[in-house]
Amino acid sequence: MTTGAAPIPPGTVGLEDIRAASGRLAPWIHRTPVMTSRTLDGRCGGSVFLKCENFQKIGAFKIRGAMNALLLLGEAERARGVVTHSSGNHAQALAQAGKWLGVPVTVVMPRTAPAIKRAATEGYGASVVSCEPTLASREATVADLIDRHGYTLIHPFDNWDVIAGQGTAALELVEQSGPLDVVICPVGGGGLLAGTALAVKGLSPSTSVVGAEPKAADDALRSLISGRIEPSFDPKTVADGLRTSLGERPFSIIRERVDAIITATEPEILGAMRFVWERFKMIIEPSCAVPVAPVLDRQYPVEGLRVGIIITGGNVDLEPMFQALAAKWL
Amino acid sequence: MTTGAAPIPPGTVGLEDIRAASGRLAPWIHRTPVMTSRTLDGRCGGSVFLKCENFQKIGAFKIRGAMNALLLLGEAERARGVVTHSSGNHAQALAQAGKWLGVPVTVVMPRTAPAIKRAATEGYGASVVSCEPTLASREATVADLIDRHGYTLIHPFDNWDVIAGQGTAALELVEQSGPLDVVICPVGGGGLLAGTALAVKGLSPSTSVVGAEPKAADDALRSLISGRIEPSFDPKTVADGLRTSLGERPFSIIRERVDAIITATEPEILGAMRFVWERFKMIIEPSCAVPVAPVLDRQYPVEGLRVGIIITGGNVDLEPMFQALAAKWL
Numbered sequence: 070m071t072t073g074a075a076p077i078p079p080g081t082v083g084l085e086d087i088r089a090a091s092g093r094l095a096p097w098i099h100r101t102p103v104m105t106s107r108t109l110d111g112r113c114g115g116s117v118f119l120k121c122e123n124f125q126k127i128g129a130f131k132i133r134g135a136m137n138a139l140l141l142l143g144e145a146e147r148a149r150g151v152v153t154h155s156s157g158n159h160a161q162a163l164a165q166a167g168k169w170l171g172v173p174v175t176v177v178m179p180r181t182a183p184a185i186k187r188a189a190t191e192g193y194g195a196s197v198v199s200c201e202p203t204l205a206s207r208e209a210t211v212a213d214l215i216d217r218h219g220y221t222l223i224h225p226f227d228n229w230d231v232i233a234g235q236g237t238a239a240l241e242l243v244e245q246s247g248p249l250d251v252v253i254c255p256v257g258g259g260g261l262l263a264g265t266a267l268a269v270k271g272l273s274p275s276t277s278v279v280g281a282e283p284k285a286a287d288d289a290l291r292s293l294i295s296g297r298i299e300p301s302f303d304p305k306t307v308a309d310g311l312r313t314s315l316g317e318r319p320f321s322i323i324r325e326r327v328d329a330i331i332t333a334t335e336p337e338i339l340g341a342m343r344f345v346w347e348r349f350k351m352i353i354e355p356s357c358a359v360p361v362a363p364v365l366d367r368q369y370p371v372e373g374l375r376v377g378i379i380i381t382g383g384n385v386d387l388e389p390m391f392q393a394l395a396a397k398w399l
Numbered sequence: 400m401t402t403g404a405a406p407i408p409p410g411t412v413g414l415e416d417i418r419a420a421s422g423r424l425a426p427w428i429h430r431t432p433v434m435t436s437r438t439l440d441g442r443c444g445g446s447v448f449l450k451c452e453n454f455q456k457i458g459a460f461k462i463r464g465a466m467n468a469l470l471l472l473g474e475a476e477r478a479r480g481v482v483t484h485s486s487g488n489h490a491q492a493l494a495q496a497g498k499w500l501g502v503p504v505t506v507v508m509p510r511t512a513p514a515i516k517r518a519a520t521e522g523y524g525a526s527v528v529s530c531e532p533t534l535a536s537r538e539a540t541v542a543d544l545i546d547r548h549g550y551t552l553i554h555p556f557d558n559w560d561v562i563a564g565q566g567t568a569a570l571e572l573v574e575q576s577g578p579l580d581v582v583i584c585p586v587g588g589g590g591l592l593a594g595t596a597l598a599v600k601g602l603s604p605s606t607s608v609v610g611a612e613p614k615a616a617d618d619a620l621r622s623l624i625s626g627r628i629e630p631s632f633d634p635k636t637v638a639d640g641l642r643t644s645l646g647e648r649p650f651s652i653i654r655e656r657v658d659a660i661i662t663a664t665e666p667e668i669l670g671a672m673r674f675v676w677e678r679f680k681m682i683i684e685p686s687c688a689v690p691v692a693p694v695l696d697r698q699y700p701v702e703g704l705r706v707g708i709i710i711t712g713g714n715v716d717l718e719p720m721f722q723a724l725a726a727k728w729l
Binding site for chain 1: 432453454458635636637665666669672673676677679680681682683685713717719720721722723724725727728729
């Protein structure tokens with residue numbers, strides 16, 4: 070919780086890296102639309118601009134960071150291949166990016182990951198290697214793969230090139246919406262929030278940058294208070310993208326550049342998610358509803374302000390909805 | 400099933416009325432986006448353009464016809480008020496249009512209509528009058544209201560100004576997508592299909608115009624074959640917007656201007672609806688999936704063609720989805 074004027078440690082990335090990433094990514098990804106709603110504006114008293122990364126390739130912003138990182142690898146590294154650990158959107162993003170560039174991708178996933186996530190990642194042509202659902206097993210499995218095959222690790226968020234890629238969403242948002250008073254995005258590992266802060270503060274130091282997380286997984290808030298990364302221990306939240314702890318690199322940016330962390334309870338998250346589904350007619354993941362909830366409920370007041378929110382993805386298991394329709398009609 | 404060159408009966412509407420309606424509606428409604436998907440194009444072998452009226456005001460194209468009709472009423476008629484019968488999107492559309500223009504709106508709904516539909520219509524400030532769920536009761540109730548209050552009937556589809564308003568969606572679609580080989584839209588009462596045919600054939604006589612309906616409610620197909628309106632008797636289909644029979648006015652246009660009617664079974668409709676939810680991350684009603692299904696499954700072949708489809712609305716009861724999420728997480 071500092072001003073935007075504090076120095077960023079050397080050896081990181083900045084607005085120019087994000088601008089370069091944006092040009093590098095342009096031939097591969099969608100420039101996603103920005104959506105507004107008079108009902109939402111009426112409810113919160115501000116003007117809210119949703120940057121719709123649910124309409125992005127692979128259904129989430131994660132393609133930005135993964136693809137930027139692969140595009141920046143040398144020929145030799147690309148030929149050897151890359152590895153990551155994720156059971157979420159980063160797994161599919163890296164798999165898709167690898168497929169586009171002909172880079173072999175291996176994803177380490179806990180053996181408890183849903184079969185559907187594994188199948189989606191393999192569907193893009195990546196190899197999936199199972200590990201035990203513990204941090205120790207995951208790290209050992211990744212290290213072993215690197216040792217044996219010479220893979221390059223593309224961490225889901227603790228990687229400067231990934232952070233610069235994620236920052237391109239905010240860059241586009243500001244170009245599309247015009248000047249903003251506040252930009253809010255979810256915070257899990259912190260890659261998106263760090264990239265967003267670097268982009269937004271680089272363009273406009275007076276714009277506030279705010280992270281949003283589930284109250285049940287408020288490790289970013291606790292980390293900013295204590296001044297060191299507070300781990301998140303398998304928190305129970307519907308926002309499945311936000312259960313992880315902060316990475317070192319994102320935290321070094323967030324502590325210097327982010328103005329506040331706000332939280333939402335589980336009922337608030339589901340309420341905001343339903344509001345967006347019903348009013349915007351678009352499918353957003355629970356994680357995206359976390360920044361919407363405090364604005365919608367006026368717990369984070371934005372009266373008279375221009376507010377950007379990054380809608381991070383739309384990958385939701387729709388089985389319950391279609392099971393109900395099939396049971397009634399087929 | 401005739402060519403586009405056959406004469407239209409005098410006293411109807413044409414492209415110029417649709418162009419005028421478009422200008423008249425512009426300050427009130429959204430110019431909705433056109434969406435594409437490489438996955439859909441790959442599946443069908445054509446280039447498909449979805450005109451997204453699910454993002455329209457009140458969540459459906461029906462606002463176009465209802466608002467055009469109210470804007471064309473004289474001062475005296477507006478002051479006396481209007482009446483319609485509908486338990487679907489036209490009820491909410493007319494209620495919203497009346498609210499904008501200060502015109503009193505009364506909607507006759509069967510007492511069996513879902514409470515949520517009644518509440519939505521009343522939420523826009525309209526009065527709802529219940530009738531028995533029979534055609535005779537509905538007509539008697541509407542006639543009685545007209546007798547007693549001097550209301551003007553704004554029929555959901557058997558009304559030239561409504562038809563001209565609905566045609567503005569296709570006009571925009573062609574402007575946004577460029578030349579099309581075929582335009583497909585759902586057909587229930589026929590207002591949208593008639594307006595679409597007038598707009599599309601007026602702009603480009605060689606473009607095919609195709610109606611799509613559930614196989615379980617194939618009255619438009621049967622009507623075109625027999626040459627007279629074949630009634631639909633309470634058909635059982637998930638596509639709740641398409642259960643009604645054709646109106647006289649729409650049928651007079653459809654028989655002269657529409658090239659084909661295609662159908663989809665209930666499993667095909669739900670499959671196409673799920674495809675759009677998952678791949679486009681947008682919420683469409685079951686009725687919108689009816690034209691998508693035969694294209695997606697290659698039952699209506701569009702290889703190498705440029706195909707426009709009007710996505711009519713996104714008003715779906717999301718309760719099953721959020722009940723499942725709440726049961727798991729709250």
